[in-house]
Amino acid sequence: MSDNRTHLFTRRQWLQAATALSAVGASRVLWPAWLPRLAFASEGVKGDTLVCIFLRGGADALNMIVPFGDDNYYKARPLLAIGQPDSSDGVKALALDDFFGLNPDMRPIHELLMNGHMTVIHAAGTPNVSRSHFEAMDLMERGTNGAEAGIGSGWLGRHLMSTSAEGDSPLRAIGWSDKLPTSLRGYVSANALRSIADFHLHGDTRQTDQMAATLSAMYQDGGAPLSLSADATFQALELVKQIDVDKYRPANSARYDDSDLGRGLKQTAALIKAGAGLEVACVDHGNYDTHVAQGRSDGLLSGLLTSLSQNLRAFHDDMVDYMGKVTVVVMSEFGRRVQENGGGGTDHGHGGAMYIMSPHVTQTPVIAQWPGLNSDFLENGDLQITTDYRDVLSELLTNRTARTDLNIVFPGHSPKSVGAILKD
Amino acid sequence: MKTQLSRRAFLTTLAGGTMVAASGCSKVIDRIAQPDLPKELWLPSGANRHPIAHLLNRAAYGPRPGQLEKVQQMGREKWIEQQLDYQDVDDDALDWRMRRYDTLKWNAEDLMSLSGSDDFGGGDKDLVAYELAQMTLVRAVFSERQLYEVMVGFWTDHFSIYQFKNDVLFFKTVDDREVIRPHTLGKFRDLLKASAHSPAMLHYLDNTENEKSHPNENYAREIMELHTLGVDGGYTEKDIQEVARCLTGWGKNDDGEFEYHSAWHDDGEKTVLGHVIPAGGGKDDGDKVLEILVNHPSTSKFVCTKLVRRFIADDPPQNIIDACVSTWQSTDGDSRAVLRTLLNHPDFDTAPAKLKRPFELMVSLLRATNANYDGNRDLIDLLDRMGHRPFAWATPDGYPDKAVGWANNMLPRINLALDLINDELSGVSMDVWDIAERMDAERNAEKLLHNFGRLVFARDLTVTESASLWNFATDGSGQKPNLNDDKGRDQMLQTLGLLLASPAFQWR
Numbered sequence: 001m002s003d004n005r006t007h008l009f010t011r012r013q014w015l016q017a018a019t020a021l022s023a024v025g026a027s028r029v030l031w032p033a034w035l036p037r038l039a040f041a042s043e044g045v046k047g048d049t050l051v052c053i054f055l056r057g058g059a060d061a062l063n064m065i066v067p068f069g070d071d072n073y074y075k076a077r078p079l080l081a082i083g084q085p086d087s088s089d090g091v092k093a094l095a096l097d098d099f100f101g102l103n104p105d106m107r108p109i110h111e112l113l114m115n116g117h118m119t120v121i122h123a124a125g126t127p128n129v130s131r132s133h134f135e136a137m138d139l140m141e142r143g144t145n146g147a148e149a150g151i152g153s154g155w156l157g158r159h160l161m162s163t164s165a166e167g168d169s170p171l172r173a174i175g176w177s178d179k180l181p182t183s184l185r186g187y188v189s190a191n192a193l194r195s196i197a198d199f200h201l202h203g204d205t206r207q208t209d210q211m212a213a214t215l216s217a218m219y220q221d222g223g224a225p226l227s228l229s230a231d232a233t234f235q236a237l238e239l240v241k242q243i244d245v246d247k248y249r250p251a252n253s254a255r256y257d258d259s260d261l262g263r264g265l266k267q268t269a270a271l272i273k274a275g276a277g278l279e280v281a282c283v284d285h286g287n288y289d290t291h292v293a294q295g296r297s298d299g300l301l302s303g304l305l306t307s308l309s310q311n312l313r314a315f316h317d318d319m320v321d322y323m324g325k326v327t328v329v330v331m332s333e334f335g336r337r338v339q340e341n342g343g344g345g346t347d348h349g350h351g352g353a354m355y356i357m358s359p360h361v362t363q364t365p366v367i368a369q370w371p372g373l374n375s376d377f378l379e380n381g382d383l384q385i386t387t388d389y390r391d392v393l394s395e396l397l398t399n400r401t402a403r404t405d406l407n408i409v410f411p412g413h414s415p416k417s418v419g420a421i422l423k424d
Numbered sequence: 425m426k427t428q429l430s431r432r433a434f435l436t437t438l439a440g441g442t443m444v445a446a447s448g449c450s451k452v453i454d455r456i457a458q459p460d461l462p463k464e465l466w467l468p469s470g471a472n473r474h475p476i477a478h479l480l481n482r483a484a485y486g487p488r489p490g491q492l493e494k495v496q497q498m499g500r501e502k503w504i505e506q507q508l509d510y511q512d513v514d515d516d517a518l519d520w521r522m523r524r525y526d527t528l529k530w531n532a533e534d535l536m537s538l539s540g541s542d543d544f545g546g547g548d549k550d551l552v553a554y555e556l557a558q559m560t561l562v563r564a565v566f567s568e569r570q571l572y573e574v575m576v577g578f579w580t581d582h583f584s585i586y587q588f589k590n591d592v593l594f595f596k597t598v599d600d601r602e603v604i605r606p607h608t609l610g611k612f613r614d615l616l617k618a619s620a621h622s623p624a625m626l627h628y629l630d631n632t633e634n635e636k637s638h639p640n641e642n643y644a645r646e647i648m649e650l651h652t653l654g655v656d657g658g659y660t661e662k663d664i665q666e667v668a669r670c671l672t673g674w675g676k677n678d679d680g681e682f683e684y685h686s687a688w689h690d691d692g693e694k695t696v697l698g699h700v701i702p703a704g705g706g707k708d709d710g711d712k713v714l715e716i717l718v719n720h721p722s723t724s725k726f727v728c729t730k731l732v733r734r735f736i737a738d739d740p741p742q743n744i745i746d747a748c749v750s751t752w753q754s755t756d757g758d759s760r761a762v763l764r765t766l767l768n769h770p771d772f773d774t775a776p777a778k779l780k781r782p783f784e785l786m787v788s789l790l791r792a793t794n795a796n797y798d799g800n801r802d803l804i805d806l807l808d809r810m811g812h813r814p815f816a817w818a819t820p821d822g823y824p825d826k827a828v829g830w831a832n833n834m835l836p837r838i839n840l841a842l843d844l845i846n847d848e849l850s851g852v853s854m855d856v857w858d859i860a861e862r863m864d865a866e867r868n869a870e871k872l873l874h875n876f877g878r879l880v881f882a883r884d885l886t887v888t889e890s891a892s893l894w895n896f897a898t899d900g901s902g903q904k905p906n907l908n909d910d911k912g913r914d915q916m917l918q919t920l921g922l923l924l925a926s927p928a929f930q931w932r
Contacts, residue, residue, distance in 0.1 A: 114479045132589040138818035152824030157832075179809040182818075192809070199835065203842035204918050207896075214896040214922050217839065221888050222927030223777060225831040230927065233834040286866045 047401035048327045048358070049272055051315075052156065052183065052282045053261065054141075055308070055332035057289035058133060060301060060346055061353035062335065062383065064106065065120050065366060069099035076339045080294060080346070091296045096120075096365040105297065105305040108313035112357065117316065117323075119361040119420055122368035123351045124387040125334055129346040129379075135291065136333035140389060141182035143410050153186020155390075155409050156280050159397060160187040162405040169277020170235035176264030181282040188193035189223050189232035196245045196267050201237065212237055236311050245270055254318035259307050261285040265315045272322055279401075285311075287330060292343040299344070316357060323359055327400050327421070330355035331389060338373050351383030354392050360400065360422050367420055391416045399423045450524050450798070457517035457566070458796050459488060465862045467494040467878035470545065475773045477882030481932040482735050482775070483507065483767055484570030486788030489692060489859060489879055504767050507571035508760045510609060518567050524799060525555040527597060532623060532680025535594040547889060553593045556600060557804045557814040564787040565797055577610045577783075578734050580815070581822030582727070583619045583651060585628045587815040595624035595680055596815055612727065612757035613718045616651060620714055623676035629820060632675040634668060635688035644668035646820045652717040654726030659697060666694045670701060670709035724752040728762065730825070735766055736775040738826040744769050777931040779827035782810035784932060785837060789844060793881050795854035802850035810836050838925045845921030856920060857913075858882040869897060869916050876920050881928050889926060893919050 008372050067073050068084040083089025093101025094110045100122065102110050112118040128145045130136045139145060143155025153161075160173055164187075173190040175181040184190040193199045201208050201215075212234055219230035248270045256262035264283035271278045286304045294301045312328070319326055335352030351371070371377050371384035378384065394415035397404040399422060406415060469473040476495050478784065483504065495503045506513060510744055527535060538548035544657070560576075567573050584788045585603065587593040603622045607615035619625050626632050629643035644667035648659050673689035674702040676682055684707040693703040699716050701709050717723060728748035732740035748762050755761040766772070780788060786807060790797055797803065811833070817823045824830065843849045846858070856876075857866060863879060865872040873893055877885040897905055897919040905912035905919075923929075 038909075134588050134818045136587065152821070152826075152829040179811055185811075185832070186828060188828070188832045191835065192833050200840040201835075201842065202848065203846055203921055204914070207918065209900070210896055211918070211922060214892045215925060217892040218889055218922075218926045221886070223931065224778065224863075225827060226834075226927055226930055229831045229834050230838075233838075235836070266828075 007173055011411065023337070023347060030089075041154065042424055044199060047279070047403075048325050049268075049278050050156075050280045050396070050401070051265070051268055051326065051328040052280065053287055053308075053312075053328065053330040054137070054181070054183075054282065054284050055288050055304075055330065056133075056137070056246055057287045057332075058136075058334045058348055059286070059288040059304075059352060060290060060333035060336040061332070061351070062338065063301060063346075064103050064305060065096070065122055065353050066093040066101045066103060066371065067099060067122075067370065068093050068101045070370070070373045071336075072375075076373060078340070079344060080296060080340045082296060085405065099370070100366040103201050103305055105302050106309040108309040109357075112313065112316060113365040115177075116361060116363040117359055118312075118355060118357045119364060120366045120368075121354045121387050121392050121418060122366055122421055123371055123383055123385060124331075124354045124389055124392060125350060125352045125385045126389055127385060129350060131350075133333055133348075135177060138182055139195075140331070140333055142185075143183075143390060143393075144412075154181065154183035155393065156181075156183040156282070157186030157190060159401070159404050159409045160184075160190070160280060162408045163401065163403055164189075169239075169273060170232040171276045171278050172270075173280040173282075174271070174278065175282040176260065176267065177282070177284055181284075183282060184280070188229040189236075189237055191233065193240075193267075195263060196240050196243055196270070199237065199240050211385070239276060243270060243274055243276075250314065250318035252317040252320060254314040254315045254316075256305055256311055256318075259285070259311070261307060262311045262314070265311050266318075269315060269318050272319065272326065290336070290345045291341065292345040294340075294345040300358060312357060323357075326358065327359035327360070328355075329393070329396060330357075335383055338378060338383060339420070349382040350379060351385045353388060354387075356392070356421055358398065358400070358421060361423065362422065367418065387418060388413070388416070391418050392420060395419075443704055453520045453523075454796055455796055459490075459517075459566075459794065459860070461794060462490045462493070463862060463863055464864070465489050465859070465879055466496075467863060468492065468876050468882045469878055469884050472883055474882040478773060478775075479503075479767070479786070480570075482772075482778075483574060485564050485574065485784060486791045486932070487882070488791045489794050489862070489899050492882060493907050501768065504571070504764065507569065508609060508763065509570040510572040513569045513572075515568050518563065521562055521799060522559060525559050527555045528559055529554050530597065530600065532595055532598050533595060536591070536680055538594075549593060552597055553815070554598050554801050554804055556587070556593075557807075557816075558799050558801065560600075560814045561783075561787070561803060561807070562797065562799045564783070565790045569762070572608060575763070577605055578731065579604050579615065581817075581825070582730065583615075583625065584817055584820050584822035585624050585815065586818045586820075589628055589818070592624055592628045593815075595627055595676075598622075598680070599624035609759050609763075611761065612723075612752075613714075616718055617714055617757075619651070619712075620647070620671075620674070620710065621682045623680050623682055626675055626682070631671055633673070634672050635685070636669075636672050636690040639665070639668045639672065639690070641665060641668040644671055648717065650820055650822075651739055652726065653720055653722040653730075657720070657722035657726060663697055666696045667713050669694050670696065670713045673707070674710050696830060718757065720784070724749045724757065728752060731766060732763065735824055736772070738776075739777065741771065744771060779830055780930055780932050781823065781825075781830050781889055782807055782812035782837065783814065785930065786810075786840060788932070789841060789929070791850065792929075793844065793854045793856070793924070795844065795852050795860065798851035800851040803852070806836075806840070806849075810840075839932060841924035841929065842921045845917055845924060856917060867907050869907055869912065870894070872907070873897060873919060875921070877923060881921065886928075889923070889928070893926075896922060 063082055066082045074081050082103055083092035085093050085095040095101050105238055126140050126145055128139050141154050173184050173187055175184055175192045175194055178194055180192040201211055203211055216234045222230055247268055256266040261283055268281040290300050293299050331354045332352050335349045336346035337349040341347050369386040371386050390410045391414045394406050395418050425915055476492050479500055535552055550912040566574050585596050587596050599622045603618040607618055629646055630640045631643035641664050645664045649655050653659055669690045673685040675685055691704055694701045696713055696716055701712055728745050729740055730745050736744055747765050751762050751765040860866040860872055863875040865875045905915040907913055
């Protein structure tokens with residue numbers, strides 16, 4: 001399953017290579033068939049492109065980043081626990097340090113975690129204690145813990161607003177889904193695309209260009225903020241038309257699967273390589289709501305984790321020449337109850353884990369102020385949260401994007417340092 | 425397209441019981457229930473939108489063909505009065521369309537007996553959630569009680585309840601029927617009280633978990649921040665704790681009805697916003713809190729500001745807010761009286777543009793084109809993709825009511841009109857050529873464009889609109905499309921689609 005064809009550099013080697021590459025990048029000799037020539041590509045994105053993956057349904061962080069050094073984990077999960085790395089268990093964790101191990105279905109990213117290309121922040125999440133999926137997701141995507149009601153926009157929407165400038169790409173922000181992710185709300189140029197191919201004007205397809213031109217002329221006088229938003233839409237339509245994603249071939253034999261995640265990441269890679277000016281891409285994965293039949297190596301979770309880690313690895317391999325300016329963050333609305341339930345699954349919990357992929361992460365595979373799984377330390381049976389998700393995202397925005405105003409992105413929150421991702 | 429039998433006669437026949445199985449003839453009902461168009465449509469002209477069209481874009485979900493002239497004849501004040509006395513407005517045709525939805529009349533116990541799906545949809549729970557949303561859309565499009573439906577929408581946002589939190593959807597159907605709709609054009613006090621006794625609200629905001637030993641302050645906070653005083657309304661964290669104590673034990677029973685659990689109640693003395701609530705009050709503590717909140721001056725200011733934002737402008741003008749607050753105070757918070765002040769305010773006609781939210785865009789589009797909609801789920805899914813499915817805003821603050829919350833992801837808004845005109849909206853049908861005939865424009869392409877523009881925008885097309893659209897219609901050649909052949913007719917159909925997708929239609 002693991003694909004070793006791509007050589008993994010150390011972080012230092014990587015950064016040297018990346019610097020060298022950015023010099024040659026401009027003088028590409030062969031122009032691939034799928035790649036458009038874009039008028040504004042020379043401007044470039046000033047900070048990293050952010051790829052935000054949301055694991056929908058409440059991913060079971062305890063069985064993904066396994067606290068094998070905590071006895072209470074094994075007491076709470078007699079059926080579901082993943083074995084210790086040196087045990088004789090057929091399903092055992094891959095050691096990340098002397099306390100945490102990786103679920104074996106996530107093997108494709110083990111190397112990334114061990115070599116400073118990825119890191120995990122455990123016992124992270126929102127201080128809000130809602131155990132409703134949608135409420136928890138909504139609050140997290142809006143970047144509020146509930147105390148600041150009335151914020152109709154999302155944290156990424158506000159980040160994009162606070163950093164927008166003249167000449168920005170019409171494709172700064174994309175949600176790879178039917179509907180615009182809540183996190184992108186509030187930014188006028190954000191678009192929801194099921195796929196690049198689906199992003200087109202309806203009506204008479206023989207006259208698409210004339211229709212777009214007619215609408216575009218009328219929207220010039222459309223009134224703010226509509227005129228801006230429409231202008232971005234028409235530019236995006238024009239741009240997307242030039243990208244032939246069917247002809248896109250990932251680098252280094254990277255293989256994405258046919259899930260929403262795989263398709264979203266592949267198209268994200270294509271847009272980044274096309275120099276389309278993409279700054280934020282949001283992709284969803286899964287239904288992680290594993291109340292029953294969660295399983296160990298054969299249940300519902302196993303398939304999801306395999307797909308997640310294969311696609312993350314594929315993106316990394318495909319983007320290896322570009323990762324110096326790309327940051328991937330993975331999160332979920334909450335973790336799951338420590339104690340397994342009677343149905344071979346786990347119920348809604350609280351503390352979870354966040355994952356960051358970038359050559360700029362710390363060399364520590366797992367960052368955790370571990371609160372412990374002893375019942376004295378649990379919060380109503382759940383893993384406590386020791387890192388606010390907004391601290392992680394604040395650090396990421398501060399260190400990896402051009403300029404952001406955290407007072408706007410996370411109003412009322414005073415971010416603490418996490419030490420997960422560095423400036424250089 | 426002309427009906428043989430008059431609509432009224434047909435509905436009377438139906439009501440008489442000659443046709444029993446409503447579901448078996450729902451297509452017939454849709455057709456007969458569709459409003460008749462006048463033989464000749466009135467087409468306002470001039471550079472500015474006709475003021476009645478403005479009224480119908482704010483106090484209704486947009487004008488239908490023929491509606492403008494009716495309201496004009498009646499006079500705007502009289503129309504407003506008629507709309508405020510909504511129960512006297514005949515809505516028989518709508519009632520027939522409603523019959524296809526089974527769950528709307530069920531009580532909570534029966535609704536709860538439905539099962540068979542998880543939080544992520546499917547099965548009977550989906551049925552309940554969809555039917556309420558479908559009903560809401562159908563009413564907005566077809567009800568003659570337009571101001572009432574607009575205000576139902578306003579209060580639904582104000583007392584926003586998210587259908588998909590746990591089992592809230594079972595109770596939301598009851599909440600819509602027994603809390604929001606009966607009190608929509610009544611006294612705010614009655615609405616607030618009904619809401620505070622609503623199992624949907626108490627469940628959604630966790631007051632069902634609020635007991636003396638484990639207080640839950642969620643509802644206590646939101647009832648002040650969102651329902652009455654507003655975030656700057658002058659309450660403290662201590663007030664939230666005290667209100668939560670007063671509301672301990674307010675919850676629901678196993679049948680999904682309101683129940684006060686006295687064993688959960690904190691019976692000590694409390695102080696709320698300076699008012700001492702003596703020990704031993706039991707359930708009355710909560711009732712007293714509601715009275716304190718209703719009478720607090722911040723409440724009238726907060727709610728009137730939101731109303732003026734809804735009807736007038738994203739940045740509501742202070743003079744109109746003041747006028748509404750004054751009426752509120754002299755009428756003990758009577759929604760009818762406040763609306764009368766608001767809609768008849770001298771500055772109403774010159775209110776700045778408001779961006780249509782996706783629901784308003786869809787409804788006004790169906791109304792403007794006299795489209796028929798069979799009440800299916802697909803349009804609800806489409807609204808969901810546009811971010812505006814009814815009852816699906818997760819947090820209790822309700823859908824945003826400012827342009828900036830909606831002015832992105834434009835493509836679906838544009839494609840909506842193109843899909844409608846190309847007969848690509850599931851379960852929706854319309855007949856442009858019938859409208860063309862009633863505008864005396866079925867043979868002249870140029871006249872069709874300009875008359876359709878006047879019908880839909882209640883003004884002449886602007887120079888930009890007219891030049892851009894005519895350029896498209898003629899393919900840049902100046903050659904008039906021939907309405908006697910299919911090609912010419914299709915070209916004009918696409919042109920009218922672009923007109924409906926244009927920016928002017930995106931604003932109310």
